[in-house]
Amino acid sequence: MNTDNPNEPTIEHILYADDIIIWVNHTNPALAQQRLQSALDTIAMQLIHDELRANVLKMSIHWFTFNNQTYGINSNTQ
């Protein structure tokens, strides 16, 4: 997922059994969101193809910033 263009946000991912973590390191939030959305769309298409489903009650999104603050948004609280 690493891109050759240094201006492009870097997208990374890991799989651990039935858990997937996908993240984007960014300095440009708008571009990062675009790249993340694109990667999530790709994953969604693969999950549909493989007849797997994401558990929306356990999905969450997190922001990590320079000032060491972490903001977590759990879909349960949306």
Next chain:
Amino acid sequence: MLQLKPEEACGFDNITNDMLRHIPHNMVPIITDLLEYSWESGAIPKCWKHAIIQPIPKKAAATNPADFRPISLLPCFANSWNELLTVKLTKHVQLHSILTPNQYGFRSKTSTSNALLAFVNSVHKHIYTTNVNAGSTAVLIDLKAAYDSVCRFTLIRKLQKERIPAQIVKWTASLLSTRTANTRTVLADGSSQHSSTLNFDRGVPQGSSISPILFNIYINDISKQSTR
């Protein structure tokens, strides 16, 4: 056989690992012939594919079905045979680097710590080596009933695509077909009740040692697609 753990629970046939460990020497050639026949024909006895599902209470005085964790018990003989196949398949997968390095689950020399370190290091390195505007956004996805959702046809196709030896694919196809199970409920007086037999036409078997490596191969495409 001597490597089998004696304390493991047995399946519907009530044959324990301890019995298998103490099997008479004159039985060994018979069992060897049986296993060789199963391997060469790529066929698995139907009784080896029958599981007992035992609900284990997660807390005291459990009454709601959600308070129980189902445990799948397969015959010990089937488990020991699955273990041999798991070793064969895992060796092949490692030798040909079939799984992407982004997969950390159920692999030798990797653990949740490795996965977490990879994640934390990436975020930390980015934030502290770029500038104050740096940030990272992560999405955590959990797959619902992952093992039970595996499409067997797709899995077999993926095994073939990854050039897994035909004999292992054939054997796996047999392992996944015509699977059945009963639910065993232990009552307060110590007696037990069995449900009617259920057939399963989806998923990899719960409680089998080969299922994690099969699932890893199944979801390997997610990693491959994502790296494009």
